[in-house]
Amino acid sequence: MTPETPPDARDPWDRYGWIMAAVWLLFLIFPLVGTFTGDRSVEARIVATAAIGAFAGVYVWTFVRVGAAETPGEVGRIGGRALALLVGLTLTAGTVIQIEALGMTPFLVSVAMFVLPLRRALWVGGTCLVAAVAIPLAAGEPVAALAFGFITLAVGVATGTVRILDERTKQSRLHGEELALVSERERVARDVHDVLGHSLTAVSVKAQLAERLIDQDPERARAELVEIQALARQSLAEIRATVAGLRMARLDEELAAAATVLAGAGIAADLPAEPERVDPRHRPVIAWALREAVTNVVRHSGARRCTVSLEPQRLVVTDDGRGLPPSAEGNGLRGLRERVQAAGGTLSLDHPPGGGTRLEVRL
Numbered sequence: 001m002t003p004e005t006p007p008d009a010r011d012p013w014d015r016y017g018w019i020m021a022a023v024w025l026l027f028l029i030f031p032l033v034g035t036f037t038g039d040r041s042v043e044a045r046i047v048a049t050a051a052i053g054a055f056a057g058v059y060v061w062t063f064v065r066v067g068a069a070e071t072p073g074e075v076g077r078i079g080g081r082a083l084a085l086l087v088g089l090t091l092t093a094g095t096v097i098q099i100e101a102l103g104m105t106p107f108l109v110s111v112a113m114f115v116l117p118l119r120r121a122l123w124v125g126g127t128c129l130v131a132a133v134a135i136p137l138a139a140g141e142p143v144a145a146l147a148f149g150f151i152t153l154a155v156g157v158a159t160g161t162v163r164i165l166d167e168r169t170k171q172s173r174l175h176g177e178e179l180a181l182v183s184e185r186e187r188v189a190r191d192v193h194d195v196l197g198h199s200l201t202a203v204s205v206k207a208q209l210a211e212r213l214i215d216q217d218p219e220r221a222r223a224e225l226v227e228i229q230a231l232a233r234q235s236l237a238e239i240r241a242t243v244a245g246l247r248m249a250r251l252d253e254e255l256a257a258a259a260t261v262l263a264g265a266g267i268a269a270d271l272p273a274e275p276e277r278v279d280p281r282h283r284p285v286i287a288w289a290l291r292e293a294v295t296n297v298v299r300h301s302g303a304r305r306c307t308v309s310l311e312p313q314r315l316v317v318t319d320d321g322r323g324l325p326p327s328a329e330g331n332g333l334r335g336l337r338e339r340v341q342a343a344g345g346t347l348s349l350d351h352p353p354g355g356g357t358r359l360e361v362r363l
Contacts, residue, residue, distance in 0.1 A: 024110070025056050027103065031093060034100030048096035052104075055089040058082055059107055066115050079115020083124070086111060099139055102132050102148045106155040113159035121163070125156040186338070201295050202257070203231050205264040251275040251287040255308075258294040262306055265298045267319075270307040279312045282363045285343045286315045289361045292336045293317035301357060313363045320356040 035048040062082035066075050086108055094101035105128040112124035132152040136145035210224035252275045262269040278286050290308065294317065297306045301321025309316045333349070340347045345363035352358050 024107070025059065027106070028052055028056055030103040031097060031100050034097040034103075035093075040096065044096045048093050051089045051093040051096075055086060055093070055104060055107070058085050058089065059111065062086075062111055062115065075115055076117065079111065083108065083111055083115065099136055099141065099144060102135060102144075105132050105148070106152050109152060109156045110159050113156070113163050118163065122160075125152075125160070128152050129156065200235075201298050202261045202264065203228055203235075205261055205298060206231070209264055251278060251283045251290070254287040254290045254294075258290060258308065261294060261298055267297065267303055268305040270305065272308060272310045275310065277312060278310050278315075279363070282313060282343070282345075285340060285345065285363065286310070286361065288339055289315050289336055289347070289359075290317065292332050293359045296332065296359075297321065297357075303356060315361040316358065318352065318356060318358045320354070323351045323355060323357050 031052050032049065035045050035052065040048075062079065065078045065082075086104075090101055090104045090108065093104065109125045109128050112121040115121075116124065129149060129152045132148035133145045136142070136148060206224045206228050210221045210228070213221035213224065255271055255275055259269055259271055275283070293315075294306065294308075297303055297317070297319045301319045301323075303319035303321030306317065306319045333347075337347045340361055340363070343363060345361060348360045348362075350358050350360075
């Protein structure tokens with residue numbers, strides 16, 4: 001969790017994981033039973049009971065505080081101090097109930113696995129396992145050694161597995177977020193390139209036309225300047241919508257824009273009149289492809305005619321210009337190819353026998 005993350009947006013495990021940890025406190029009944037059996041003074045029983053009760057409270061508090069921690073460093077600091085206190089309480093109880101205090105070691109292993117770096121957690125777990133086996137054996141109780149050793153080992157394996165799986169899950173989520181961020185950046189870059197490329201080409205064409213007409217036909221030149229202003233405002237709105245992820249290319253609008261920009265560049269246009277014949281699922285991609293293709297025709301081809309044909313799952317844009325060298329595929333065409341491939345289609349670029357360039361998008 002980061003400082004900007006609202007508390008209720010945390011992972012539910014971070015918020016309520018302490019409840020699952022608290023359930024296992026039921027097994028502290030065994031050290032408590034050991035406290036009230038045998039020949040012990042009232043004072044000793046009070047000390048052992050207080051130590052076990054404090055142990056339970058610190059154990060739960062540790063998971064509550066760790067769940068609210070904001071950084072791994074804070075988790076480590078809280079966990080290290082809590083673990084030291086838990087060890088002290090275990091030793092305090094052990095002075096009274098002796099071997100029965102080993103029933104508290106699985107809780108030490110659990111805390112270590114969830115709050116310490118993995119290498120240190122494994123070291124704590126190994127130490128607890130050795131103690132759980134060696135102390136009963138030294139006391140001549142092999143059955144207790146087997147029981148405490150098995151329980152400690154089982155808790156270590158279970159919590160270690162959960163720890164490793166949780167870390168892998170978090171890493172996978174982070175990688176997914178990074179990939180999503182990269183994908184979004186590529187989308188914005190591709191869309192901004194397409195929007196700006198087309199809009200600036202249209203503005204440039206109209207500015208050149210207005211410059212030629214300013215002396216011959218001032219009224220028409222003024223009309224072209226008004227259209228340039230409108231195009232600039234429209235481009236600004238499109239850029240804002242693109243960055244916000246709200247812009248959706250429309251095929252009918254792109255056909256109308258293609259007719260305008262081709263006419264302004266003095267290129268005869270043969271455009272279809274029925275954009276609705278294209279499959280509705282493919283119209284946004286076809287619209288982006290048409291925008292990029294027409295922009296390239298105006299900017300690079302030197303063509304006199306441009307022909308656009310539409311089919312339900314296909315777009316073909318052909319011009320009679322100078323042609324495009326195979327190595328001249330720039331950012332626009334690369335972005336368009338990625339967009340088409342993401343939609344499950346293919347883009348091909350070739351040169352008809354009579355000259356010029358032919359771009360085909362098939363979905």
